[in-house]
Structures are given as structure tokens and as C-alpha cells.
Amino acid sequence: MAERKNGAVAEHLNAPAGEPILQVRGLVKHYPLTQGILFRKQVGAVKAVDGVDFDLGAGETLGIVGESGCGKSTVAKMLVNLERPTAGEIRYKGDDITKLSGRALKAVRRNIQMVFQDPYTSLNPRMTVGDIIGEPYEIHPEVAPKGDRRRQVQDLLDVVGLNPEYINRYPHQFSGGQRQRIGIARGLALRPEIIVADEPVSALDVSVQAQVINLMDRLQTEFALSYVFIAHDLSIVRHISDRVGVMYLGRIVETGRDAEIYDHPTHPYTQALLSAVPVPDPEAREHRERIILFGDVPSPANIPSGCRFRTRCWKAAERCAMEVPLLAVPAEFRYEAGPAAHDSACHFAEEKQVVPQEPVEPPGEPTDGSA
Amino acid sequence: MTDVLLEVRDLHVEFRTRDGVAKAVNGVTYSVDEGETLAVLGESGSGKSVTAQAVMGILDTPPGKITSGEILFKGQDLLKFKEEERRKVRGAQMAMIFQDALSSLNPVLSVGAQLGEMFTVHRGASRKEAKAKAIELMDRVRIPGAASRVGDYPHQFSGGMRQRIMIAMALALEPALIIADEPTTALDVTVQAQVMDLLAELQRELNMGLILITHDLGVVADVADRIAVMYAGRIVESAPVHDIYKAPAHPYTKGLLESIPRLDQKGRELYAIKGLPPNLMNIPPGCAFNPRCPMAQDVCRTDVPPLYEVTEAGADRVSACHFWRECLNG
Ligand SMILES: Nc1ncnc2c1ncn2[C@@H]1O[C@H](COP(=O)(O)OP(=O)(O)OP(=O)(O)O)[C@@H](O)[C@H]1O
Ligand SMILES: Nc1ncnc2c1ncn2[C@@H]1O[C@H](COP(=O)(O)OP(=O)(O)O)[C@@H](O)[C@H]1O
Ligand code: SF4
Numbered sequence: 001m002a003e004r005k006n007g008a009v010a011e012h013l014n015a016p017a018g019e020p021i022l023q024v025r026g027l028v029k030h031y032p033l034t035q036g037i038l039f040r041k042q043v044g045a046v047k048a049v050d051g052v053d054f055d056l057g058a059g060e061t062l063g064i065v066g067e068s069g070c071g072k073s074t075v076a077k078m079l080v081n082l083e084r085p086t087a088g089e090i091r092y093k094g095d096d097i098t099k100l101s102g103r104a105l106k107a108v109r110r111n112i113q114m115v116f117q118d119p120y121t122s123l124n125p126r127m128t129v130g131d132i133i134g135e136p137y138e139i140h141p142e143v144a145p146k147g148d149r150r151r152q153v154q155d156l157l158d159v160v161g162l163n164p165e166y167i168n169r170y171p172h173q174f175s176g177g178q179r180q181r182i183g184i185a186r187g188l189a190l191r192p193e194i195i196v197a198d199e200p201v202s203a204l205d206v207s208v209q210a211q212v213i214n215l216m217d218r219l220q221t222e223f224a225l226s227y228v229f230i231a232h233d234l235s236i237v238r239h240i241s242d243r244v245g246v247m248y249l250g251r252i253v254e255t256g257r258d259a260e261i262y263d264h265p266t267h268p269y270t271q272a273l274l275s276a277v278p279v280p281d282p283e284a285r286e287h288r289e290r291i292i293l294f295g296d297v298p299s300p301a302n303i304p305s306g307c308r309f310r311t312r313c314w315k316a317a318e319r320c321a322m323e324v325p326l327l328a329v330p331a332e333f334r335y336e337a338g339p340a341a342h343d344s345a346c347h348f349a350e351e352k353q354v355v356p357q358e359p360v361e362p363p364g365e366p367t368d369g370s371a
Numbered sequence: 372m373t374d375v376l377l378e379v380r381d382l383h384v385e386f387r388t389r390d391g392v393a394k395a396v397n398g399v400t401y402s403v404d405e406g407e408t409l410a411v412l413g414e415s416g417s418g419k420s421v422t423a424q425a426v427m428g429i430l431d432t433p434p435g436k437i438t439s440g441e442i443l444f445k446g447q448d449l450l451k452f453k454e455e456e457r458r459k460v461r462g463a464q465m466a467m468i469f470q471d472a473l474s475s476l477n478p479v480l481s482v483g484a485q486l487g488e489m490f491t492v493h494r495g496a497s498r499k500e501a502k503a504k505a506i507e508l509m510d511r512v513r514i515p516g517a518a519s520r521v522g523d524y525p526h527q528f529s530g531g532m533r534q535r536i537m538i539a540m541a542l543a544l545e546p547a548l549i550i551a552d553e554p555t556t557a558l559d560v561t562v563q564a565q566v567m568d569l570l571a572e573l574q575r576e577l578n579m580g581l582i583l584i585t586h587d588l589g590v591v592a593d594v595a596d597r598i599a600v601m602y603a604g605r606i607v608e609s610a611p612v613h614d615i616y617k618a619p620a621h622p623y624t625k626g627l628l629e630s631i632p633r634l635d636q637k638g639r640e641l642y643a644i645k646g647l648p649p650n651l652m653n654i655p656p657g658c659a660f661n662p663r664c665p666m667a668q669d670v671c672r673t674d675v676p677p678l679y680e681v682t683e684a685g686a687d688r689v690s691a692c693h694f695w696r697e698c699l700n701g
């Protein structure tokens with residue numbers, strides 16, 4: 001096992017195999033809070049993202065979970081350049097895209113595309129589906145010459161499982177799941193390498209959600225895509241992710257491979273989050289331990305000192321108020337090779353199983369059978 | 372011995388719109404006992420809320436219209452009540468909790484005033500008594516520092532706190548029946564756990580009947596005694612919670628259960644029900660689920676399946692599928 005210092009971000013043990021396609025280091029986004037009408041005086045900052053590090057490997061899916069307001073969408077927007085970071089680096093194949101501009105930035109942006117949460121409001125109601133999906137070609141005409149666009153768009157419709165003849169229809173003529181397919185087709189138009197998907201299925205019903213998840217799975221293989229997949233549904237994130245990062249108040253507090261996080265969480269916040277997920281198995285009710293967190297997430301304008309989770313943590317001790325826990329493999333697990341040895345930002349990290357391990361056989365065929 | 376509290380029988384509700392008649396509820400039948408939790412499960416648009424609004428007597432009429440059916444509450448048909456009598460039942464005997472607490476609370480009235488109003492209007496309490504009651508209720512739903520927050524307005528509370536205040540409001544007069552329409556859908560799992568815990572505890576304490584409307588199969592498994600699954604305005608299956616998860620007797624229920632990703636395993640491909648729910652202006656003939664059903668036969672395209680009594684795999688179950696037996700065993 002590699003020697004590593006507490007808090008070192010290089011050579012993460014949990015880093016993806018091969019050269020990462022995206023490396024995020026110390027990413028920060030603070031929104032200034034101002035007061036006064038004539039002389040706007042800065043009185044503080046909303047620390048929406050407050051120091052985030054992660055790697056994304058080629059062809060990999062990194063899931064990001066956390067409660068609402070913890071900064072997931074802000075991270076996503078910085079990745080696709082819709083927001084400028086206050087500090088930090090986003091290295092795409094080694095180049096820091098936060099330092100790029102002009103033509104170089106445009107070239108990189110083509111390779112990182114976003115799919116949004118809300119299929120109802122993220123599509124312009126006055127544009128046809130063809131115009132929506134083809135819009136990115138206006139900015140990047142080199143990808144599809146004008147005469148070829150219609151065919152390209154029809155191909156994309158076909159790829160996402162929509163009838164290519166729908167090209168002249170408007171968004172309101174489609175259901176939520178179909179609109180999300182349109183959003184995905186648009187995200188694919190420039191043939192990007194990375195798709196940042198911000199809650200892509202949260203607004204969809206269960207049966208339609210499964211269709212869209214399967215589509216995203218298929219497209220990943222077909223087009224060798226890397227995904228950053230943001231969601232608050234922890235079951236979906238487990239289903240689709242190779243690695244998972246758990247966010248709390250602007251930081252990643254625990255990260256690891258999916259089994260490390262779900263079956264061997266060591267951070268109290270992850271444990272509470274997982275234990276709160278209702279499991280679709282009535283037999284699990286009786287023998288399940290629930291960790292009920294008290295209170296709400298503190299305001300990101302007023303982050304607690306030391307460990308930011310301490311105001312809701314049942315294990316919080318004096319040290320937690322004094323010392324910021326770093327995201328690293330905790331000392332007690334550093335010299336073992338087991339699944340508990342993954343990054344966790346807690347002074348008192350310990351393993352705790354919170355997801356029931358003996359699933360009752362689901363009805364019909366086993367769930368790992370294909371549809 | 373528990374008593375039947377509410378019985379909905381063959382309820383039909385239509386909406387007359389410019390585009391045509393939407394048959395939102397097409398023969399819903401379900402019942403809730405005292406102290407029982409019935410989960411009504413179904414996709415968006417399946418008629419869960421409209422049924423609940425009909426039971427509460429708060430349906431938008433027009434465009435909505437109850438075309439037939441009975442709603443028996445403690446044995447009396449509410450549909451035969453005058454509006455005046457209906458209003459007395461509402462609030463005092465049955466209350467509703469909505470998904471979006473912010474838009475169902477009055478934004479310009481303090482939370483204490485809204486809670487207190489329940490007691491001044493229904494119980495003739497003085498303002499001072501009402502305020503004391505409001506604080507007591509806020510305490511009961513675990514709003515920290517209730518006495519100092521009783522004058523605060525809804526927007527000053529977090530989403531989870533507002534939902535707890537809604538619960539307080541619904542519980543104020545200790546009704547016999549609570550209808551909670553997606554009470555935690557807008558909340559994070561951690562807050563959802565707080566709210567569901569509270570609701571279940573108060574329900575036990577007061578022995579209320581609870582109708583929990585949701586599309587979350589996890590929440591259902593956690594709290595329900597019975598489930599009624601809705602599709603295109605009908606109950607397609609109803610059964611005790613343990614039996615239905617073990618062996619669904621309707622292909623739609625089965626599809627739903629198979630299509631959820633699980634927290635305890637990393638799956639490959641998810642089972643996906645093909646197609647989309649029907650347009651309620653144009654429900655397919657025969658079984659409404661037939662265009663999406665992997666088990667559909669010719670008879671499904673012509674004959675509407677009645678609610679068959681499921682005589683295997685547990686008692687007290689019904690399924691609206693011609694082939695429920697094959698579904699159970701397949
Ligand atoms: N005021 C109204 N006017 C016209 N149609 C209505 C009205 N209210 C509801 N409907 C229709 O009735 C049907 C059932 O609605 P309902 O709100 O009960 O669905 P639901 O299953 O609860 O859906 P959701 O999960 O989205 O809330 C829908 O097709 C809806 O569009
Ligand atoms: N433009 C903005 N100005 C001020 N605060 C903002 C802005 N955008 C986001 N925030 C705040 O940043 C925090 C994180 O937001 P967001 O990333 O949208 O959360 P999530 O997507 O996890 O729900 C929230 O507290 C939010 O209110
Ligand atoms: S560092 Fe302390 S407060 Fe933070 S998660 Fe660990 S035990 Fe809890």
C-alpha cells in the first residue's frame with residue numbers, strides 16, 4: 001500500500017484506474033453577501049462550494065450525493081463553465097480549464113456537456129425538438145456542417161429511443177421521460193467525452209426513471225462517456241456509479257468505490273444518510289437501525305468551525321469544534337487493505353453497517369436479470 | 372376489534388375541459404380501518420390526489436364532477452351531506468396534509484395564528500387559549516423553542532419544519548382520519564425520516580386512520596399496513612403490505628417493484644415497464660394497462676378486468692387482472 005500523508009490529494013487510493021480525464025482540486029465557489037443600497041458592502045459569503053477535490057476516470061461514473069443545498073449543482077455548473085470558480089482547478093486531460101479562454105476554452109467546453117434535472121423547464125417551449133437538439137451546432141458548426149444537421153439530429157433522436165419523425169414537434173407534446181431523452185440527445189450532440197448530469201431522473205416516475213437510467217447506461221458504453229451523476233436518491237446513485245462522493249455543506253466528506261461507501265461507510269453523515277433511505281422491503285422494518293439526524297443543514301453563509309457536520313453529529317467531541325477533519329483515509333484504517341480504507345473526513349471514523357445486507361428475493365426474476 | 376373508518380365505493384370523477392372529458396377516477400374502491408395505514412401508490416396522474424380531494428370534499432367543481440360512487444365515513448355517505456355538514460367533518464373529523472407546505476400555509480399569517488384559528492373556529496377557544504394550544508402543538512411536532520417561534524411566518528421555517536407544522540395543523544382537533552398527500556416528496560431523506568417518524572408516532576398515539584399517498588415504494592414498505600395500487604384512475608391491486616412485496620398479483624405492481632434500483636446491490640440493467648401511462652381522455656379499451664403489459668392476451672384488449680378476489684398468497688387481497696394467478700406464480 002502506498003505511503004500517504006494525511007490530507008494529501010495526490011495519488012488517491014480511491015482514484016480511478018488509468019489517467020483521470022478530469023481532476024478537480026480545491027474547487028471553491030463563494031457568493032458574496034452584500035448590505036446597503038448605495039455602497040454595497042460585503043458582509044459575508046454564501047459558501048456554496050468550499051473546497052472540493054475529486055478525479056473522474058475515462059469511462060467511469062462518479063456519483064455525487066448529499067442533501068439539498070449542499071452545493072452539488074454549483075459544482076456541476078462550474079464543471080461545464082456556467083459558473084466561474086472563486087478558487088481551485090478543474091483539469092481536463094491535464095489543462096486547467098478555469099485558466100483557459102477564447103478558442104481553447106471553446107474546444108474544451110465541447111467535450112463537457114450537461115443534462116439538467118427538470119425536463120419541464122429546461123427545454124425552450126417555443127423551439128422545435130430539432131432546433132433544441134441542434135442548437136449546440138450553432139456554436140460549434142465544425143461538428144456538423146449545416147447541410148448535415150437534420151440527419152444528425154434524427155440520428156440522435158434514434159439513439160435516445162425517440163422516433164426521428166418527431167423532429168418538428170414541440171416540448172409540450174412529450175411526456176417527462178421523453179423530454180429527458182431530448183435533453184440527453186442535446187447533451188450528446190457535440191459528441192462530448194464527459195456528461196455532467198444534475199438530477200437527470202429526479203422528476204420522473206419510477207417506471208420511466210428505469211427507462212432513462214437504462215438509456216444512460218447504454219449510451220455510456222456506446223460512446224465511451226464519463227459521467228458525473230448528481231442525485232439525491234442514493235439507490236439510483238449506487239445503481240449507476242463506480243465511485244461515489246458524499247457532499248455536506250460545500251465539501252466532499254467521504255468518497256470511495258460504491259461498495260466501500262454503501263456497505264462500509266465510516267463517516268457519520270454518510271451513515272445517517274444511508275440509514276434514512278427507506279428500503280422497499282417491509283420485512284426490513286423491524287430489524288433496521290435508523291439514525292435520525294436532528295435539525296437542519298446549517299446555512300452555508302455560516303459554516304460551523306472545525307468539522308462542519310458537528311452540529312448534527314451524535315459523535316461530536318471537543319476536538320471536532322477545533323480541528324477541521326481532512327478528507328483522507330483515517331489513521332485507524334490506513335494500514336489495512338479492507339473496504340473501510342477509503343477517504344473519510346472524520347476524526348472518529350469507524351465502520352458501521354447501515355444498509356440491510358440480506359435482501360429478500362424480489363418477485364419474479366432476480367433483479368440482476370435483464371429486462 | 373378494529374372498525375372500518377372510511378370506505379370508498381366505486382368512485383368515478385371526471386374533469387370536463389375544453390379538450391374533452393378526462394376520466395381521472397374510474398371506479399376506485401378502498402377502505403381504511405381505525406388505526407390503520409393505507410398507502411395509495413401510483414404514478415403521477417393516476418388519480419391519487421383527485422380521489423383524496425373527493426373524500427375531503429375539496430374537489431374543484433367544476434371542472435371536476437363526481438359522477439357516481441359512495442364515500443362512507445363511519446357508515447354515513449358523505450356525498451349525501453350538505454356542504455355545511457361536510458365542513459364540520461373536515462378539520463374536526465378528517466384532515467389533510469399536502470406535499471407543498473409552503474403554498475398550503477397562509478404566507479401573511481403567523482404560524483401560531485393559523486394553528487390557533489383551528490381552536491377559535493371549531494372549539495370556541497379564546498385567543499389566549501388558542502395561542503397556548505398552538506405552542507403545545509408546535510412542541511408536539513418538535514419545533515425547537517416553540518414558545519418563541521409561535522409568531523413566526525411560514526417562510527421563516529425550513530422545509531422539514533413547515534411540513535411538521537402542517538402535521539400539527541392536521542392533528543390539531545385530533546381527527547379520526549388523516550390523508551397525507553406526498554407529505555415528504557419534496558424533502559431530503561434525512562428530513563423525510565424525521566417527518567415520517569413523527570407522523571407514525573402520532574398516529575399510533577391517537578389511533579387515527581392514515582391514508583398515505585405516495586409513489587415511493589420504500590416509504591410504503593416502511594410504514595404501511597395495506598397498499599392500494601392505482602393505475603389510470605382505478606385500484607388495480609390491494610393487499611396487506613407484506614404479501615404484495617412478496618408476491619404481487621398484478622403485472623403493473625410487479626413491474627414497479629422490479630424497476631426500482633436497490634440500495635443494497637449494484638444492479639446491471641433495470642427492469643423497465645415499456646411505454647407510458649394512458650391519456651385519461653382516451654383510456655384503452657379492456658384492461659387500461661394492456662398496451663404496456665408483458666402478459667396481455669386478446670381478452671385483455673376487450674374485457675375490463677373486475678376486481679378479482681385473490682385466494683392464494685395471503686388473505687384480504689384483490690387484483691384487477693384476468694391473469695392474477697399466472698402473475699402470482701410466474
Ligand atoms: N382541476 C383540474 N382540472 C382538470 N384536470 C384535473 C384537475 N385536477 C386533476 N386533474 C387531472 O386528473 C388526473 C389525476 O390527477 P391527480 O392529481 O389525482 O394525479 P396524481 O396521481 O395524484 O398525480 P401526481 O403524482 O402528479 O400528483 C390528472 O390527469 C390530472 O391532470
Ligand atoms: N446565485 C446564488 N447566489 C447566492 N447563493 C446561491 C446562488 N446559487 C446557489 N446558492 C446557494 O448555494 C448553496 C448550494 O446550492 P446548490 O448547488 O444549488 O445546491 P444543490 O444543488 O445541492 O441543491 C445553497 O445554499 C444555495 O442557496
Ligand atoms: S469529525 Fe467529529 S463532528 Fe465531524 S463527523 Fe467526525 S465525529 Fe462527527
Ligand code: SF4
Pocket residue numbers: 621622623658659660661662664665666667668671676691692693694695
Ligand atoms: S388484465 Fe391482461 S393486460 Fe391487464 S394486467 Fe392482467 S394480463 Fe395484463
Ligand SMILES: [Mg+2]
Pocket residue numbers: 072073
Ligand atoms: Mg440542485
Ligand SMILES: [Mg+2]
Pocket residue numbers: 419420552
Ligand atoms: Mg398528486
